[in-house]
Amino acid sequence: MADYNPQEIEAKWQKRWAEARVFESEADPSKPKYYVLEMLPYPSGTMHMGHMRNYTIGDVVARVKRMRGFNVLHPMGWDAFGLPAENAAIKNNTHPRTWTNNNIAEFQRVLRRFGFSFDWRREISTCEPEYYRWNQWFFLRMLERGLAYRKKSRVNWCPKCCTVLANEQVVNGGYCWRHEDTLVESREIEQWFLKTTAYAERLLDDLNQLEGGWPERVILMQRNWIGRSQGAKVKFEVADVAGVEAIEVFTTRIDTIYGATAVILAPSHPFVSKLLEGSPLRAAAEPKLAKMRQSSVKTEDLATMEKEGFFTGRHAVNPFSGEKIPIWVGNFVLMEYGTGAIMAVPAHDERDLEFCRKYGLPIRVVIQPLEGELLVAEKMTAAFDAHEKGKLVNSGPFNGLSPAEAIAKMAAFAEQKGFGRAETIFRLKDWGISRQRYWGTPIPVVYCPNDGMVPVPDKDLPVLLPPNPNLTGMGDSPLATTPEFVNTTCPKCGGPARRETDTMDTFVDSSWYFYRYTDPHNDKAPFDSAKAAYWFPIDQYIGGITHAILHLLYSRFWCKVMRDMGLISHSEPAARLFTQGMVQKGGVAMSKSRGNVVGAEDMAQKYGADTGRLYTLFAAPPEKDLEWSEESIEGSWRFLNRVYRLLDRHAAALRGVNCGRIDAAATTAKEKTLLRKVHQTLRRVTQDFETRWHFNSAIALIMELTNEIYAHEPLDEGVRPEIRKELLELLTLMLAPMTPHLAEELWEMLGHSDGQWIVPWPSFDAELAREDEVEVPVQVNGRLRGKVKVAAGTAEEVVVKLAQADSAIAHHLNGKRIVKRIFVPDKLLNLVVA
Template sequence: MGDYKPQEIEAKWQKRWEEHRVFETEAELGGTAEVEKSKPAPSKPEDAAPGEKKAQAPGAKTAPGAPGGKTKKPKYYVLEMLPYPSGTMHMGHMRNYTIGDVVARVKRMRGFNVLHPMGWDAFGLPAENAAIKNKTHPRTWTNNNIAEFQRTLRRFGFSYDWRREISTCEPEYYRWNQWFFLRMLERGIAYKKKSRVNWCPKCCTVLANEQVVNGGYCWRHEDTRVEAREIEQWFLKTTAYSEQLLEDLKQLEGGWPDRVIAMQRNWIGKSIGVKVWFEVASQESTAEGGQPKSEGKNLEDPGAKAAPGASKEKIEIFTTRIDTIYGASAIVLAPTHPLVGRLIAGTPGQAAAEKKLVEMKVSSVKTEDIATAEKDGFFTGRYAVNPFNGEKVPIWVGNFVLLEYGTGAIMAVPAHDERDFEFAVKFGLPVPVVVSKEKSFSAEGSEKEHRGHGEEKKTQAPGAKPAPGAPGGGNPSAQAEVPVPQRPFTEYGVSVNSGLYSGLKSEDAIERMASDAEAEGFGKKETIFRLRDWGISRQRYWGTPIPVIYCAKDGMVPVPDKDLPVLLPANPLLTGEGESPLATDPEFVNVKCPNCGGPARRESDTMDTFVDSSWYFYRYCDPRNDHAPFDPAKAAYWFPIDQYIGGITHAILHLLYSRFWCKVMRDLGLVAHSEPIARLFTQGMVQKGGVAMSKSRGNVVGAEEMADKYGADTGRLYTLFAAPPEKDLEWSEESIEGAWRFLNRVYRMVEKHWEKATAEEKREDNAESAEFAERKLQGPGAKAAPGAPTQKERELLRKAHQTLRRVTQDFEGRWHFNSAIAQIMELVNAIYAAEPLEDGVRPAVQKEVLELVTLMLAPMTPHLAEELWEMLGHKDGLWTVAWPAINEELAKEDEVEIPVQVNGKVRGRVTMPPGAAQDEVVKRATADAGVAGHLAGKTVRKVIFVQDKLLNIVVS
């Protein structure tokens, strides 16, 4: 007799699991041993490499990957997101891995060949920064952290196949990043371009757009504003897959949380519209006084004719609402638009415009302001011609137009766009209405066929003075036939004041006008995406070197496959400032050209670490392959991932890049599928004091300290019980005490009965142990104890099997681990309530009930469950036992209590055998005094009867 000592129990079973290689996958393909034969992960300074120590454990079962041992089990791939080994493991990690581990263990008990691997997202800035600070090597820092993190993971008994461990900073891994890069380079998916980039002065490196958060701050340093710089960068053409990335989201519906799909869709940002070219009117024409020409779609501008030598600039705009083009009262260019300089050259206001432009360019860098900034802009002094009606519209520059999106130029339609309306109000541009909500109005408006007079309908924005560029200003007789809108009307309606198109519904107008624009040669239907290409260049040391060489003679030359991997130099000079550390290392940089053998220079950028995590889950299928990233046959067996589990923080970046990578691999012929992850689960955060745990807030609870205090099983149980897994979890010391008490209560319960139960049972049946396990696999039919069961036995067995039914459901379907635990607690309470068990419950039944409790707890508190299983007299580990089958016969109720309602209020209860017919229930119910009282003197209108559930008598 002793107490529950989690530390002892946990160490004992972890050792045994390892000896018996319990968590290793079975061979997915016939033939060779899969993982063992290959080399262990190299260059781990202290930690013994995985795969070594279990070579010949005494009493080990046949190696799962033994030759010819192809498994017949169905596969199941469950994966938690690759951790960055930042040192200590906190409760957020712990919760993530606990959920995954329960799933993995349940699936194993249900007869699946489970792949449940773990590895390290080992490249990245913190290692480099720590190395600079502590004057160590990033590899040393990283590997120390990995060792620490791994020790903690093992302490929690997570059921990983450690043979498959990978670390992305090892050349054996990152050489395949380089290999993929070269394949992408061959296909034009990887390319280099000069671009304005986000520069974090703290990281001293370039950030991806996605890494810029909160409107202009570094995602790592939320207090540091990102600056803009122009640098040559490597990009991966994610935009080549925009349409597929969007389209294939449909495949994920049902398997992924709706909000993640929504966020991805939002991020990709598809817009269907039209590009339209507006010709720029010559300056002479502008000087003429700007009387617009009204020859319909003949675009020849008189000014342009008058000066045939003048170049005809065209401004390309993009719009999703071409139906509003008759309401365009300006063209607005981004301040950084390349045409701006040429347009203002030679205009009277050139000097002022240039000054203004500089101001706007500076302020637009401060992205923080953009969201809240007031609309700003200026008139260039030039006009463009609306190709639909030949009308001249002023060309403006506006701070709200982004060069990066669309064409960097828009047509401003104030009457039908919020943003344009705001701009027009501020600068006094006209607000011509060209879409009406009502049909009758449109008929009226479309009567004037001479489009050239469209401007007569234009009205000044309320309270605004005519702007210099407002054509309405040149027409003093303009009068408001159409009321000045107070708000822009942005919905679809019916076109008005739109020439030939007046009277059309917006949908039809868009279609017709787009087609006409194409036919006339001044427009093109176009779909644009918000998604940008993925900038992967980083000017840092601790990442994958980009395998490219620059030769004075041959230009850019890819590193040949045979020369991979391009290794990181062993001893970099890390300062954290200035140029990339690789660029200043002559041994790394100076290289012979692979083509001509002449002197050349190596690329010194390294890759974004999101590259590492975009395909790592394929490597787990074949982690030691040294001639390919993985064997396609193995990936075909394991993929797609059946269940991926991680934080919502990766809803966009990591998952989008992973989806992109998969499609590239598909096009390379490596995989046949288009989506790598069939099901995604995003667990909630662990909070303390209502906020996420973080070092800066100082509210972190370490996994290690919790294991010290209560043991791993209590920690696991607590995180599962305290909240449903998708919701945030508020850390509570009191609640964890509750979990601890419960496990002690279970332990005491089993301890009290095991000795007697097993001893007596041996007399009855000394082959019980083996047979029990066998029976579990065969399904229902608890071994009938000789003689008729007692009432107490029936009740206990019923409760046990009912619990099993609910717990099975909670594990399989909804992942309501908290209510599964609540059910088991109820069962344990029922067993306590039935004490003394000796009184009326035979040992075999005692044992059956206790075994069910143990088996149901096994996925959640595996160490304790193993210990209890052993206490209950089993020689073979619990890991050999299948999930128990529900015995519906035993679970069935003898009688049910049916609430009886009168007019929907419970007025009594009757106890009936299950399946009792309505007549009988009504008969019994009306005999009930409480019910009868409410029926007296009333007429029964209706009787609602739900078998075994409820009776409702409606009276009046």
């Protein structure tokens, strides 16, 4: 008689698994594969149960699939570059690498302590040159394909730090995180971009392939983010200034162009100052313009901001009607979207209506509804923007057309006349990857006075980070102030040159890391295409909803570029995505800063990893948030103790027993009850694991089974050894994916000298699971009035007779006439009486 000692058991089996290398797998086209992956962690702070939940879910899936005979790839690595390492290094006067590697060691120890079935040989760390050289290699390939380019772009700049701030370093709606009294400025500097927009169409269209495999809301968020908009660009000539280019507007409703009563430019539109030059209204306009340009920094209250604008004193010519309309500047027009200029059609656009009413601009109806009262401009309370159910009026030769017809015809007309064309635009922007930071992948180009920008040749990769950077958090980027890094020679002419000092966004690292897992030590290529072809696509990707847009979008982009490069032949990296809920305490997500973390290691020490794993699976379904409760976890601990005691009591006597096939007919009532329960449980648990991922209800079922076995103690009286063994073995195997250490121990106690890892998932016996007696609920007029006990499969007539004979039920029938009967065999009888 021994107590359940998780510390001892868990250490023992972790050692055995490592020795037997049971979680190591190799590409083998003769076997069916399964690639299950949890998003790689950023190693910072301490690992808490929020982290563990994610890996536990993945580990259950990995272990179930192994038991199902799949060749499973389940790797782990570290998203090791990033700003926090640099900040911590400055604060503690250490090196980012030291800080990062200490954290990695810590994280790794905790993950091992939880017994996750990772193939640790495939571990990667993105801050190692062996990894980031391939970021550089990919960058060069993108440069060759015209997918990487430089342009001026805005950054957040703190005038006190004299440095660039990341978005998350801008706090309280526009202040520096270090100098909370200092407003962050917006500065333009040259930065590197990747042309994600070149793939906008495919990124959008291929979302269709993910339907059913990815959560609907993630697909939707990506669709909105990419934001395809079909419309037309139209040029409006400027009437009263010579030598100014035509203003191009974007509209989705070219059919309403005869109703345009103004052209409105974004405050930062490049034409604004040219238009104001010499304008009689210039003096009045400039202070307004300055105010608008300044306030455009704060994006938060943009939506609620009142529409403001001013007239430039200039006019544009409507290319369709020849009409002269005023050119305004409006704060609600965004330079970043479309062309930064719109035509205002107040009768048919809500925003335009609001603006034009405010400033007394005319309103002209050009679409009349097919039904109901005709619109009168002065009386309109809302813009009429229905696409259908209307026809064009006041639109010259296009009168009478439906908006859909007009959109096609008018775009074609504009193209023919050379002042416009149909065009699709996207909200998605190119991916700015430049960071003026140290702890990231150096961008592999040099600047030569003779040859200009020159890519670093492949043979010179990796461009290594200098070991002793000048880290202050102030002034120029750290690489720029490290002369031994900056000063180099031009690969083309051999003369002196300067290195690019920007490093890459860490989203680059995480955009393709899962390919590297398939071939982590390759020093000739990022990975071997044949290996990737075997393992990809990822069968199940698991992570937080927080990555629904950026990480997953960039990964999808990378995948498509790699496909175009011929490295892979699939177009989406992950067939299925699961977004698990957060672990909360006190109603908020666990985080170090909130001080509400439940440390994973503390948990393992107090209850053992298996209890921690079981509880995170039991407390809530995996997709929902989980509120951590110190009291509830006791229940999981008690349950595992209960199971252990049960096996401790019976296993020794069963060590030498062979199960064999059980003949359902030759069993006693007690045996039959227990066998039925265990096979029913197995049937439902199998479903919960395979199709529904309802781990919480699977555990509830296993608890019920355990209760049932306890209720039949003493088990060794009236239950034959082979049946006892079958019961306890199935119980053990059902627990194996969730509490693997305990399950291995119990398996060994039952007399198995081979580890459980060679055992396939058991299949349930339908014959043994079958109920032979059922209680059929009987309703009268849809209300439950009684139950009748009958043999399974009893016919309707018999059940009705029994129901009528039941006094409680008969009372409700009370001589009334039965007008209808609904009978679901073994499930329900409903008698409808009049």
